[in-house]
Amino acid sequence: MDSSHLHRKERIVLTTIDVIDEFGIHNVSTREVARREKISEAAIFRHFSKKNDLLHAVIDFFARYDDDIAASAFLQDDPVEAVSYYLVRYAEYYNNYPQMTAILQSFAVLACDPEFSDKITGIYFARLKVLEELVSRAQEAGRLPRWIATEQLVDLIWGFFQSVCLKWRFCSYKFSLKEYASATLQVLLDLFTNFHRRSVGKGYDEGFDYR
Amino acid sequence: MDSSHLHRKERIVLTTIDVIDEFGIHNVSTREVARREKISEAAIFRHFSKKNDLLHAVIDFFARYDDDIAASAFLQDDPVEAVSYYLVRYAEYYNNYPQMTAILQSFAVLACDPEFSDKITGIYFARLKVLEELVSRAQEAGRLPRWIATEQLVDLIWGFFQSVCLKWRFCSYKFSLKEYASATLQVLLDLFTNFHRRSVGKGYDEGFDYR
Amino acid sequence: MDSSHLHRKERIVLTTIDVIDEFGIHNVSTREVARREKISEAAIFRHFSKKNDLLHAVIDFFARYDDDIAASAFLQDDPVEAVSYYLVRYAEYYNNYPQMTAILQSFAVLACDPEFSDKITGIYFARLKVLEELVSRAQEAGRLPRWIATEQLVDLIWGFFQSVCLKWRFCSYKFSLKEYASATLQVLLDLFTNFHRRSVGKGYDEGFDYR
Amino acid sequence: MDSSHLHRKERIVLTTIDVIDEFGIHNVSTREVARREKISEAAIFRHFSKKNDLLHAVIDFFARYDDDIAASAFLQDDPVEAVSYYLVRYAEYYNNYPQMTAILQSFAVLACDPEFSDKITGIYFARLKVLEELVSRAQEAGRLPRWIATEQLVDLIWGFFQSVCLKWRFCSYKFSLKEYASATLQVLLDLFTNFHRRSVGKGYDEGFDYR
DNA sequence: CATGAATGAGACTTCATTCAT
DNA sequence: GATGAATGAAGTCTCATTCAT
Numbered sequence: 001m002d003s004s005h006l007h008r009k010e011r012i013v014l015t016t017i018d019v020i021d022e023f024g025i026h027n028v029s030t031r032e033v034a035r036r037e038k039i040s041e042a043a044i045f046r047h048f049s050k051k052n053d054l055l056h057a058v059i060d061f062f063a064r065y066d067d068d069i070a071a072s073a074f075l076q077d078d079p080v081e082a083v084s085y086y087l088v089r090y091a092e093y094y095n096n097y098p099q100m101t102a103i104l105q106s107f108a109v110l111a112c113d114p115e116f117s118d119k120i121t122g123i124y125f126a127r128l129k130v131l132e133e134l135v136s137r138a139q140e141a142g143r144l145p146r147w148i149a150t151e152q153l154v155d156l157i158w159g160f161f162q163s164v165c166l167k168w169r170f171c172s173y174k175f176s177l178k179e180y181a182s183a184t185l186q187v188l189l190d191l192f193t194n195f196h197r198r199s200v201g202k203g204y205d206e207g208f209d210y211r
Numbered sequence: 212m213d214s215s216h217l218h219r220k221e222r223i224v225l226t227t228i229d230v231i232d233e234f235g236i237h238n239v240s241t242r243e244v245a246r247r248e249k250i251s252e253a254a255i256f257r258h259f260s261k262k263n264d265l266l267h268a269v270i271d272f273f274a275r276y277d278d279d280i281a282a283s284a285f286l287q288d289d290p291v292e293a294v295s296y297y298l299v300r301y302a303e304y305y306n307n308y309p310q311m312t313a314i315l316q317s318f319a320v321l322a323c324d325p326e327f328s329d330k331i332t333g334i335y336f337a338r339l340k341v342l343e344e345l346v347s348r349a350q351e352a353g354r355l356p357r358w359i360a361t362e363q364l365v366d367l368i369w370g371f372f373q374s375v376c377l378k379w380r381f382c383s384y385k386f387s388l389k390e391y392a393s394a395t396l397q398v399l400l401d402l403f404t405n406f407h408r409r410s411v412g413k414g415y416d417e418g419f420d421y422r
Numbered sequence: 423m424d425s426s427h428l429h430r431k432e433r434i435v436l437t438t439i440d441v442i443d444e445f446g447i448h449n450v451s452t453r454e455v456a457r458r459e460k461i462s463e464a465a466i467f468r469h470f471s472k473k474n475d476l477l478h479a480v481i482d483f484f485a486r487y488d489d490d491i492a493a494s495a496f497l498q499d500d501p502v503e504a505v506s507y508y509l510v511r512y513a514e515y516y517n518n519y520p521q522m523t524a525i526l527q528s529f530a531v532l533a534c535d536p537e538f539s540d541k542i543t544g545i546y547f548a549r550l551k552v553l554e555e556l557v558s559r560a561q562e563a564g565r566l567p568r569w570i571a572t573e574q575l576v577d578l579i580w581g582f583f584q585s586v587c588l589k590w591r592f593c594s595y596k597f598s599l600k601e602y603a604s605a606t607l608q609v610l611l612d613l614f615t616n617f618h619r620r621s622v623g624k625g626y627d628e629g630f631d632y633r
Numbered sequence: 634m635d636s637s638h639l640h641r642k643e644r645i646v647l648t649t650i651d652v653i654d655e656f657g658i659h660n661v662s663t664r665e666v667a668r669r670e671k672i673s674e675a676a677i678f679r680h681f682s683k684k685n686d687l688l689h690a691v692i693d694f695f696a697r698y699d700d701d702i703a704a705s706a707f708l709q710d711d712p713v714e715a716v717s718y719y720l721v722r723y724a725e726y727y728n729n730y731p732q733m734t735a736i737l738q739s740f741a742v743l744a745c746d747p748e749f750s751d752k753i754t755g756i757y758f759a760r761l762k763v764l765e766e767l768v769s770r771a772q773e774a775g776r777l778p779r780w781i782a783t784e785q786l787v788d789l790i791w792g793f794f795q796s797v798c799l800k801w802r803f804c805s806y807k808f809s810l811k812e813y814a815s816a817t818l819q820v821l822l823d824l825f826t827n828f829h830r831r832s833v834g835k836g837y838d839e840g841f842d843y844r
Numbered sequence: 845c846a847t848g849a850a851t852g853a854g855a856c857t858t859c860a861t862t863c864a865t
Numbered sequence: 866g867a868t869g870a871a872t873g874a875a876g877t878c879t880c881a882t883t884c885a886t
Contacts, residue, residue, distance in 0.1 A: 008870080024323030026237025030856065040872045042858080047870095051856060105319030108312075108377055112235030121381050128378075148402075152395045159374025160367050166319055167339075167366065170332050184363045191359075191402060241881060251847045253883080262881060446745030448659025452860060462868050464862080473860060524745075530738030530799055534657030543803050550800075570824075574817045577800065578793050585792025588741055589761075592754050606785045613781075613824060641849085662876060673851045675879080680849095684877060 009047045012037060013057050020058070021099035025106040028055075052115050059116065062103040063123045065093060070130040079138035080189055084182065086134055087161055091181040094165060098173050101165045131158055144192050153192070157185065220258045223248055224268050231269070232310035236317045239266075263326055270327065273314040274334045276304065281341040290349035291400055295393065297345055298372055302392040305376060309384050312376045342369055355403050364403070368396065431469045434459055435479050442480070443521035447528045450477075474537055481538065484525040485545045487515065492552040501560035502611055506604070508556055509583055513603040516587060520595050523587045553580055566614050575614070579607065642680045645670060646690050653691070654732035658739040661688075685748055692749065695736040696756045698726060703763040712771035713822055717815065719767055720794055724814040727798060731806050734798045764791055777825050786825070793817065 015036045019028050030051055034041040048054040069089045076082035094101050111120045131154045138144040144153065161181055168177045226247045230239050241262055245252040259265040280300045287293035305312050322331045342365045349355040355364065372392055379388045437458045441450050452473055456463040470476040491511045498504035516523050533542045554576045560566040566575065583603055590599045648669050652661050663684055667674040681687040702722045709715035727734050744753045764787045771777040777786065794814055801810045 022323065024237075024320045026235075026320060027323065029854080031854075039870095041856080042873080043871055045857065049857090102319065102323075108316030108380060109235045109237060109320050111381065112233065112238070112313075124377075124381060148398050152398060155375055155378065155395060156367060156371050156399065159372070160370035162377075163370025163373050164366055166335075166373075169319060170322065170335060184366060187359050187363060188367065240879080242879080252881085253848080254846055256882065257845070260882095444745070446659075446742045448657075448742060449745070451858080453858080463860085464869080465867060467861065468866070471861095524741065527741030530735065530802060531657045531659060531742050533803065534655065534660065534735075546799075546803060570820050574820060577797055577817060578789060578821065581794070581796025582789050582792035584796050584799075586788055588757075588795075589788065591741060592744065592757060606788060609781050609785060610789065663878085664876070672849095674877085675852080676850055678878060682878090 008039075009057075012044060012047055012054065013061050016054055016058050017061070017099050017103065020106065021102040024102075025109055030054075055110075055116065056119065058103065059110070059119055059123070062100060065089075066123065066126065066130075069093075073130065073134055078143075079134070079141045080143045080193060083131070083134045083138060083144075083157070084185060084189060086131060087157065087185050088178065088182045090161065091178040094168075095176065095178040098169070098177075101169050104162065105166055105169065128154055128158060144189075148192070156188065160184065160188075219250075220268075223255060223258055223265065224272050227265055227269050228272070228310050228314065231317065232313040235313075236320055241265075266321075266327065267330065269314065270321070270330055270334070273311060276300075277334065277337065277341075280304075284341065284345055289354075290345070290352045291354045291404060294342070294345045294349060294355075294368070295396055295400060297342060298368065298396050299389065299393045301372065302389040305379075306387065306389040309380070309388075312380050315373065316377055316380065339365055339369060355400075359403070367399065371395065371399070430461075431479075434466060434469055434476065435483050438476055438480050439483070439521050439525065442528065443524035446524075447531055452476075477532075477538065478541065480525065481532070481541055481545070484522060487511075488545065488548065488552075491515075495552065495556055500565075501556070501563045502565045502615060505553070505556045505560055505566075505579070506607055506611060508553060509579065509607050510600065510604045512583065513600040517598065517600040520591070520599075523591055526584065527588055527591065550576055550580060566611075570614070578610065582606065582610075641672075642690075645677055645680055645687065646694050649687055649691050650694070650732050650736065653739065654735035657735075658742050663687075688743075688749065689752065691736065692743070692752055692756070695733060698722075699756065699759065699763075702726075706763065706767055711776075712767070712774045713776045713826060716764070716767045716771060716777075716790070717818055717822060719764060720790065720818050721811065721815045723794065724811040727801075728809065728811040731802070731810075734802050737795065738799055738802065761787055761791060777822075781825070789821065790818065793821070 012033060016028060016033050019032050019036065023032070030041050030044050033054075034044055037044075044054065048057065069086065072089070073082045073086040076085050094104070107120050107124060110116045132150050135144060135153050135157070136150045139146050139150060164177065164181055164184075168175065168180075223244060227239060227244050230243050230247065234243070241252050241255050244265075245255055248255075255265065259268065280297065283300070284293050284297040287296050305315070318331055318335060321327045343361055346355060346364050346368075347361045350357050350361060375388065375392055375395075379386065379391075434455060438450060438455050441454050441458065445454070452463050452466050455476075456466055459466075466476065470479065491508065494511065495504045495508040498507050516526070529542055529546060532538045554572055557566060557575050557579070558572045561568050561572060586599065586603055586606075590597065590602075645666060649661060649666050652665050652669065656665070663674050663677050666687075667677055670677075677687065681690065702719065705722065706715045706719040709718050727737070740753050740757060743749045765783050768777060768786050768790070769783045772779050772783060797810065797814055797817070801808065801813075
């Protein structure tokens, strides 16, 4: 049936992600995927006519919530919250599916292959663009300062997130990605928001403690 | 001669880095390296008995200034300057040798291979540790706030840097890594330093312009 | 229904011939045939339990008029005309179904496979034999000379025809196979007939018209 | 050494021809060639980077005397002899190297592959062109009749030859290709020359025009 | 020393064929 | 009765590595 077809096809994708997570992009082989799925290599090629088609599916799977997350973020009332929400959604996602960070961390490697280059940079810049738009809105709303370029703020935020994902991997997922990422982001955003408010002249004050 | 021998050996390493930069870690082959070096594949194995030995050499080469940079950073008088100095040294280095960022961006992939895992995470955490120490000193000197965890600040800084290296690659090195990284870091550090000073009570504020 | 069943079966054969024509015998695959027929590969195996059965059917189809053509040729009144008729029938057939020449030109290749060897050489020699009989009759009737061995004449005629079919393929069917083959054959036969007549003493020469 | 390199490379070509002869073009596999050469498959790819490169070498080898044969033919004093010489040289060649006819008989199949199409039709038409030139010279010298189109005569001659090669294969080389081909060609040429001579004597010839 | 030749292992992929549904 | 799923065998080709010269 169709459901079983999709099922198997999707399971192959999931298994491939596991293999990438474990052995690295450079060591994904149809043989290993087949072995784990307990099917023949040929069976994989019924579902994906080339190995690269499978990898395309993996990348698509990796980014499958991007549109949804972006849309939800834009629906947030508070523009600073929206920025926070955006990042935390990803943190939550990867927190629940740590293997996925293997794909995230393979972006540069994948982009070397002309076949994936466009798709990868597409995803990368689309995410940056969404974040940029969110930050920009917060700036326009006077909630984030204008004296820092949107791009810089975006790079700080997203750079932090991406890097923490790597650290998280290297630490064998021993801390909560979601909590650490959201806490740190909060510090950063508060810093900017508060600094901003103050500089605009609001007496505001002592005593907030991030600890 | 011995010097020519070393020369050749080092040239193989450099060529390998170029190949990684162009084709990605997963596509480095002794054949391609030999082709570019215009020597036989076998000749490579005279210098590196295994392909992995070559890769070890590449990684070592990648990190060869780490100790020096760290030491120099610690020699800086101003503790905040030291943080800045540390990052900018790397930015400068990569700015002059962009292919090197290919190695940086392959950390996660390389770490999958047990043979490189320790070395890679070693380099990674050593850098973080240096930065942590530098930040920590600045905090102890009262130049950076204590209400943000050292680790968080480090992750913000290093995360930003690593991420910008990726963006830089994706943009085909179209902007100056060094300038952008140092400017943005400056914004961040100023924010922290100034915020800190103010909250400690120093009236200040007029006139800094990040644009 | 049975008719539809036969219909489908025959269509598979026709499609296979098209594939052979386009990709060559060595590249016929059940997959490609199925793709063109817009049926599943398995469906082919409902009609032909082995791929070779399909190829047998193709060969049979290729030779399906052989008996009829031979019989008709033998019914011709004029024995030289019969020879001509024989060749022209084939020329006409292939002229209308150019793909068929792909099979003709694959005889040597097909004959390498023991499974087809007998059938292929059978068809080949049967055609030669028919032509030999026709020529032989013309010789016995004194219409073609005896000083040339029947076999030689047959090889000249059939060789010419087969070769022209190849040339015709290589020329993308840009000339009329039927016209060229029949005209040239006529030249040859006239040469022999006239030469013969003359050498036997018949005053001849006025007015034979090769058109 | 270089000689050994060429040696092995050439031996692979010869072995491939044997395999083609035995199993047919469609069944040549690097595996089988390697098995016969008692080397590994990979070794073949040291000498020919693609299987098709090997096949190109086979085709080149097949046609390696073409220029020489053509040149020698043009050096013949008697223009009719030249035609004869041309064909007999090939007959002699194949007679001594029967497996070669497997290539000749695979022309149509090879031409299906775009990669070989040009080379194959190139060889084919080059041979026809040489023969055409030879025949044309004989016609201009008044040694062969003008009332038959050069092309037709060429097709008769070459068609006969090609076809006899096939028959020869099907007969397991049981007769002498060289003798049979040269004898039959002689009959044909004599017929034309004599007919011509006679007709030159007997005022005839006006009136039909093939052009 | 450097190289050309060689190789076993393994990569991706295609094929004819089977079978449950 | 037709199909989607599956498969084992085989095909082309690449790779890291070895070794005689």
